[in-house]
Amino acid sequence: MKLTKFTHACVRVEKDGKVLLIDPGSFSEDAAFERADAILVTHEHQDHIDIDRVKALDAPVYTNSGVAEQLSDLGDRVNVVAGGQSFEAAGFRVSAYGKDHAVILPELGVPCENIGFLIEDAVYHPGDSFTQPDRAVHTNLVPISGPWFALPPAVGYAREIKSQQLVGIHDALLSQLGLGMMGRFLNSDERPYHGLAPGDTLDIG
Template structure:
């Protein structure tokens, strides 16, 4: 499987001829959004789903399947395949299992949407805006920068779930100084906990 970082929380996964994109948000939409087999949406915050971009992609390719929580169907006029915790579905040769986990708390008064994590082929986990404890994952794609997040949250997740490798995502609000600082911290956490940190930048890929 090939993992390609796009921007912020957006990631593209491909296996053979099957391709999907997770969380194409409004910070920057992938140029190839209309070329994939499916789009997976963890939750309805705009940095995770740009509904206008989805609509444009669907016009170019009506065969794109869109998967997400029930709230997504209320958030767009597009046909959405609603999925929930415990569901398993396939996109071509790729199997996806759904794991719901609470969205990180922003402020006490901020309403929070349903947040889904997606476990791809039992190997690659995209957590959305959450830190679910799920042991035995080969590669975890985890948020590393957000108004609701502390680096202690990242460390607690790594300590509890112990993925073999992890990739930091959800860093679109950081400038270059913040990105450099955060990558240093993530590298040290990986060393301290005996894990492998893959510091992918947007546009970079890794084969797993």
């Protein structure tokens, strides 16, 4: 498989000629939307789903009930999934984890639903949460900024999940200094950290 990073939280996974697009939000480059055989959306915030551009794609969408309501005019192209479920999307095996978006401020509570996606038991995308999968993964995608972000739980999340490598996501708010700083906190001999720029790719073993 091959993973391509786009701006912020959007990634594309390719296998056997099929393309799985994850969290194509408003910051995502047009190139991310050039082709998708299926789309996964972790939650409803605009930095994770660009409603108009997703609707323009002729591809099934797998997401939670909150996002599905916003895409109701797509009919049976939208598939509602929840944490604990497994399914197939364009030939990819996917498992869903969790339910809640991370809390931004205590007085606001949980802002919306959020589910993480594990693709082919290899690539894990948590959305806006530090929900952990129940198994080891090859490539763990680590959120590294955002209004809900805090460094200690991010580092704990990266350390607790057994993985071969880490890739930073949810990073559009960081300067080059901030990106470099997060790489130094997360990189280790045990789990090398990749701070990919938009358009960069990695092979997933």
